Amino acid sequence: MNAKLVERFEGRTAIVTGGGSGIGAALTAALVGVGAQVWCADIDLAAAKAVVSALTGPGSAEAVALDVTDAAAVQILVDDVVARSGKLDLMFNNAGIVIGGETQLLTLEQWNRIIDINIRGVVHGVHAAYPHMIKARSGHIINTASAAGLMASGLLTSYCATKFAVVGLSNALRSEAVRYGVGVTVICPSAVETPILDKGAVGNFAGRDFFLGAEKSKQAYSPERLATEILTAVVKDEPWLVVPRKTRIGWTIGRFAPKFIQNRLTRYIASQSPELARTTSDR
Numbered sequence: 001m002n003a004k005l006v007e008r009f010e011g012r013t014a015i016v017t018g019g020g021s022g023i024g025a026a027l028t029a030a031l032v033g034v035g036a037q038v039w040c041a042d043i044d045l046a047a048a049k050a051v052v053s054a055l056t057g058p059g060s061a062e063a064v065a066l067d068v069t070d071a072a073a074v075q076i077l078v079d080d081v082v083a084r085s086g087k088l089d090l091m092f093n094n095a096g097i098v099i100g101g102e103t104q105l106l107t108l109e110q111w112n113r114i115i116d117i118n119i120r121g122v123v124h125g126v127h128a129a130y131p132h133m134i135k136a137r138s139g140h141i142i143n144t145a146s147a148a149g150l151m152a153s154g155l156l157t158s159y160c161a162t163k164f165a166v167v168g169l170s171n172a173l174r175s176e177a178v179r180y181g182v183g184v185t186v187i188c189p190s191a192v193e194t195p196i197l198d199k200g201a202v203g204n205f206a207g208r209d210f211f212l213g214a215e216k217s218k219q220a221y222s223p224e225r226l227a228t229e230i231l232t233a234v235v236k237d238e239p240w241l242v243v244p245r246k247t248r249i250g251w252t253i254g255r256f257a258p259k260f261i262q263n264r265l266t267r268y269i270a271s272q273s274p275e276l277a278r279t280t281s282d283r
């Protein structure tokens with residue numbers, strides 16, 4: 001067990017949204033493993049219960065049903081944790097969905113759903129938890145965005161739009177929250193080995209193959225490894241966590257040479273879709 005993480009998280013209270021699967025499940029396990037008290041919240045209560053029942057401590061976890069698009073429900077959960085424990089130390093706004101495919105194929109219902117979960121879900125978590133943290137003059141908000149919130153990839157237009165919003169919200173909030181002793185960290189990974197890689201395909205979108213791209217032969221990032229790195233980033237009060245290294249390098253280059261990265265992404269998207277490839281070569 002990592003002594004630094006135990007020192008920082010033992011006895012701390014945490015809410016993890018989207019805790020029933022993937023990154024949220026790994027975060028719940030990592031937090032319980034270093035002695036935290038976790039509310040594992042998911043729209044899929046059975047999944048959250050399954051995650052919690054597999055954990056043995058030394059911390060503890062409780063499964064709760066939560067739809068992050070329901071602002072009142074998020075507020076009730078946060079207030080309940082504060083009433084029962086005296087404080088909420090860590091708010092992980094992690095629940096999210098992906099929609100992949102050509103933008104013209106998306107219905108407005110799909111646009112609204114991804115905006116509701118990926119943006120409003122985070123807004124609801126911040127709106128409910130941040131005032132309690134200001135009052136306590138401590139706490140940390142951790143928002144799961146994505147590398148798609150730093151570099152805009154076609155065929156993920158709605159997803160990128162929501163994740164750029166989460167990065168913007170997090171960076172802006174961080175700069176004003178510091179005066180209250182509240183930390184904010186935004187998480188920006190590329191493909192992580194979770195069920196999301198096989199969800200949300202519209203039209204002929206290639207899902208997992210698209211996300212793994214050039215890494216196709218390799219494994220996506222492990223959620224367990226990411227969870228430990230997220231906790232370490234919180235200990236260090238990092239503004240963001242961008243992984244893996246290759247993504248961090250691409251992001252850094254993109255800040256100095258944005259057109260270079262944009263052109264690379266355009267070429268990659270063109271290679272995925274014959275229709276787009278035709279448009280590109282015609283120009």
Ligand SMILES: NC(=O)c1ccc[n+]([C@@H]2O[C@H](COP(=O)([O-])OP(=O)(O)OC[C@H]3O[C@@H](n4cnc5c(N)ncnc54)[C@H](O)[C@@H]3O)[C@@H](O)[C@H]2O)c1
Nearest residue numbers: 018020021022023043067068095096146191192194195196
């Ligand atoms: N896996 C990746 O490659 C990857 C990469 C970058 C960012 N992310 C982000 O990480 C977060 C977690 O994704 P994951 O990969 O673990 O996916 P996942 O599909 O394995 O887990 C997402 C969880 O969120 C829950 N959820 C969905 N809608 C909800 C709602 N309205 N209210 C509450 N819970 C809801 C689902 O039931 C599920 O348990 C998401 O925000 C995702 O965008 C994932």
